[in-house]
Amino acid sequence: MRPSARCLAQALASTRSHSVSFIGLGRMGSPMAYNLFSKTLVENEGSARFVVCDARTAVSEAFAADFAKQFPGTQVDIANSPEEALMASQTIITMLPSTPHVRAVYVESGGILPALHKLPKEAVHATLCIDSTTLDVETARVVSSDISKIGARLVDAPVSGGVAGAKAGTLSFLVGGTKTAFELATPTLERMGKNIIYCGGSGAGLAAKICNNLVLGVQQIVVSEAMLLGQKLGLEPKVLASVINSSTGACWASSVNNPVPGAVPDKSPPCERDYDGGFATRLMLKDMGLAINIAETTKTPLPLGTAANEIYAEVIEDDPDAAEKDFSAVHRYLRLLKNKDV
Structure with missing residues (x-):
């Protein structure tokens, strides 16, 4: 039965x-x-x-x-x-x-x-x-x-x-x-x-996450730019990171996920392991795409988000292996960039 x-x-x-x-x-x-x-x-x-x-x-x-x-x-x-x-x-x-x-x-x-x-x-x-x-x-x-x-x-x-x-x-x-x-x-x-x-x-948690990662994706690029510029100007990465992290430029992308080895000696960011083990660049590219798609639906301008999305896409196009690397590998891409306008 x-x-x-x-x-x-x-x-x-x-x-x-x-x-x-x-x-x-x-x-x-x-x-x-x-x-x-x-x-x-x-x-x-x-x-x-x-x-x-x-x-x-x-x-x-x-x-x-x-x-x-x-x-x-x-x-x-x-x-x-x-x-x-x-x-x-x-x-x-x-x-x-x-x-x-x-x-x-x-x-x-x-x-x-x-x-x-x-x-x-x-x-x-x-x-x-x-x-x-x-x-x-x-x-x-x-x-x-x-x-x-x-x-x-x-x-x-x-x-x-x-x-x-x-x-x-x-x-x-x-x-x-x-x-x-x-x-x-x-x-x-x-x-x-x-x-x-x-x-x-329903969906509110995702809306908040997409907005948060929009900020994060843009910040990681500008931190990479600043760290690269500082090095070109003769600043030690550790010194520059200390200045940023105790000043108005402070953010997680610099204080925890800094893209330059040795810049935050009290942390262990992915850059210390050849950018392995963090948030994959392909996933950040996906999240930037989500933000852009919903921005188009809501008619919200995203000039920085759109530019960041294009840069992460270029990182992967330039080096397919970077797709699985932490998204802070954008610093390596910018460092090696030559004769190309970002």
Whole structure:
């Protein structure tokens, strides 16, 4: 005899309510998942179940093995699809590269939305999705609407703080969604970040993130220009950075992510590792594109944003390997630039 919907819901609730799934184990997702899982273990005195899912199975396997080594006796299950991750947990966090990946994970076959239709109503209503991807606002709102129509909840919760913030658990989460969904998501977000900021309804978190990264993208270029000019004028990078960071030019792009090796000896910016391990230039180019697209829709002038977008595109065109380097590698591009007008 097939179990009734109520019996099935009770069976799912007994496992899903104690389980958290994390989808997307990239540069940001992996340390975010580690902090979430480890702090959940502590807060629940070891009583928790974890599931990971990534398009690269080897990455999921490596994460699960590493976590088990650091927390013996703890099992991290591997889901082969977003549907499996959804079936296993009532709280699902997604950290994906961009809009197409969000559509694939949430909407397409084997994704979260189709899977929700297979669950009993009680299980659907208990489901909370947190998407920390930076994507276009309209797509986020459409996906959120589709999920809420079924009876589940979703918040857009993009982050600020970079890879260093993800590892340290000090990220800022910019959250959009209903107040109820925000309140439900807050305990989970607090295990991965320091500042949890409610920005408004669906898409508001993404709008705030796009505006923030517009500022960041422009700042990183002008800091690179200033550091290059200062060196040409005979200033030591460490001295110039100290002046900027204690004066009106102070910003994260200089004080933390300074693009010149040795300029901020108390930090370890990507430039110290040949620009490896930071926020990829291709992702900054994507975010600048998001800002430009929404600016066109709202008829908002972005002269500096448009210029910055063109420069990041040139960085990648000039050196395709720079696409995966931290976006502060724009300094190297400018330093090597010859006979070309930026």
